[in-house]
Amino acid sequence: MIAEKVRLPEKRTGGNENRFLIPNSSESGIPPGTCPNIDTYRAVRLCSLKEKADKAETLHKPVLPGEIVALMKPVSRLVLIDATLGLGGHSEALLGSFEDLSIVGIDRDPEAIGLAEERLARFGSRFKAVHSNFSEIESVVREMGFRSVDGIVADLGVSSLQLDSEDRGFSFRFDAPLDMRMNRDSGEKTAAELLEGLSEEEIADVIYKFGEERRSRRIARWIVNRRDEGNPVRTTTELADLVARAVGRKRNDKIHPATRTFQALRIAVNREIEVLEEFVADSIDLLSAGGRLAVITFHSLEDRVIKRSMQKASGRCFCPPKFPKCVCGMTDDVEILTRKPIVPSEEEVSENPRARSAKLRACQKKQAVKPR
Ligand SMILES: C[S@@+](CC[C@H](N)C(=O)[O-])C[C@H]1O[C@@H](n2cnc3c(N)ncnc32)[C@H](O)[C@@H]1O
Numbered sequence: 001m002i003a004e005k006v007r008l009p010e011k012r013t014g015g016n017e018n019r020f021l022i023p024n025s026s027e028s029g030i031p032p033g034t035c036p037n038i039d040t041y042r043a044v045r046l047c048s049l050k051e052k053a054d055k056a057e058t059l060h061k062p063v064l065p066g067e068i069v070a071l072m073k074p075v076s077r078l079v080l081i082d083a084t085l086g087l088g089g090h091s092e093a094l095l096g097s098f099e100d101l102s103i104v105g106i107d108r109d110p111e112a113i114g115l116a117e118e119r120l121a122r123f124g125s126r127f128k129a130v131h132s133n134f135s136e137i138e139s140v141v142r143e144m145g146f147r148s149v150d151g152i153v154a155d156l157g158v159s160s161l162q163l164d165s166e167d168r169g170f171s172f173r174f175d176a177p178l179d180m181r182m183n184r185d186s187g188e189k190t191a192a193e194l195l196e197g198l199s200e201e202e203i204a205d206v207i208y209k210f211g212e213e214r215r216s217r218r219i220a221r222w223i224v225n226r227r228d229e230g231n232p233v234r235t236t237t238e239l240a241d242l243v244a245r246a247v248g249r250k251r252n253d254k255i256h257p258a259t260r261t262f263q264a265l266r267i268a269v270n271r272e273i274e275v276l277e278e279f280v281a282d283s284i285d286l287l288s289a290g291g292r293l294a295v296i297t298f299h300s301l302e303d304r305v306i307k308r309s310m311q312k313a314s315g316r317c318f319c320p321p322k323f324p325k326c327v328c329g330m331t332d333d334v335e336i337l338t339r340k341p342i343v344p345s346e347e348e349v350s351e352n353p354r355a356r357s358a359k360l361r362a363c364q365k366k367q368a369v370k371p372r
Helices: 041-054 063-075 089-097 112-125 135-143 191-197 199-213 216-228 236-249 259-269 277-286 300-313 344-350 354-358
Strands: 079-082 102-107 125-132 150-154 286-298 334-338 357-367
Touching: 063 089, 063 150, 063 286, 063 357, 079 089, 079 135, 089 102, 089 150, 102 112, 102 135, 102 300, 112 125, 135 150, 135 277, 135 344, 150 277, 191 259, 191 354, 199 216, 199 259, 216 236, 236 259, 277 286, 277 300, 300 334, 300 357, 344 354
Parallel strands: 079 102, 079 150, 102 125, 150 286
Antiparallel strands: 286 357, 334 357
16 A cells, blocks of 8 residues: 555544555456556556656645645644545645644545555655545544544545546547546446436526526527437537537637536536535534634635535524524534635736635634534
8 A cells, every 4th residue: 555544543443444445456357466566456557647646736736725734733733634635735735734744635536546645655654545525524534443533624626637637528628528527436427428318407507506607598408409419419529619609709708608517517417516515514523622624615606505504513593584493403513714715815826827716714613512
């Protein structure tokens, strides 16, 4: 194994730490010995990814790294979960800043896991990667043998690695099958399959809700007309061209007309919004007293869910005023650390344009949480 077990301050018995790991050669059917000295599927895969891992810093620049490090400083002697490990940029900044910190990184994308393990191997037993969805954060933490953790960070959405992959269908910059799954081993429907299965109204709703695209109905009609002609949209280029023809392109448009449709489909394929509220609630439950949760979002829909979920955990009731009793699930477990979200400086945005829409919100678990 490249990354060994992290130190366990509150070890419980019976955890199966390998449950979420990528299979070894006997499970994967890939012949051992392809890579010198290391007899695992992951090692074989890492050999081919080694070059990418060496370039990880340039493949994906972490957003607001200094702010994440500053927020986590008070919990930096302990154990932290990076719920969206990606290429390990935030984990690297944290492990490099705090020598007593250990991190468990979670990502649903096996390629990201491989690259981050390679990049962070120098931190040895202080880092461990787990292939999972952060909707499973509670079982990941329990399986690792922890009762609680001291910090959790999440940097939502896709990584530049995913967006810039020529064959994964996230971007119309490359002609590829319309896939868009962050985890291609998951058995989830691809974007093309989603467009084949949904009704016109459902497609329009997805594009409107997740892409905030005003012309969603027109785009959905064009997608379904093409499907009805026996020629469903199957590739990124086909979809980008169709949207451009459906809505036209104005000369002063700053973005490609299909940008919002692509974002919407990606969010729908990966069910990105569905799990967020529960993720915040589960994360807060897992924090030790004084522990901190920090989440970076990239669009308003995500930010609304994070803001509301943190407010709900800080004692704000969202029930209609007439209700005699609170039923919204409000608790009084955290203090909000960011009344207004932290946003990147102009300097960061000019160096890393992907950061321009980022918002960072954080909260801290209270010392004494009332029993429920
Ligand atoms: C913006 S990138 C994170 C980049 C990382 N912070 C870095 O500095 O390299 C988001 C990552 O989160 C992963 N991801 C998104 N949703 C996830 C989920 N529900 N569970 C686990 N990983 C997820 C994606 O696969 C992607 O690798």
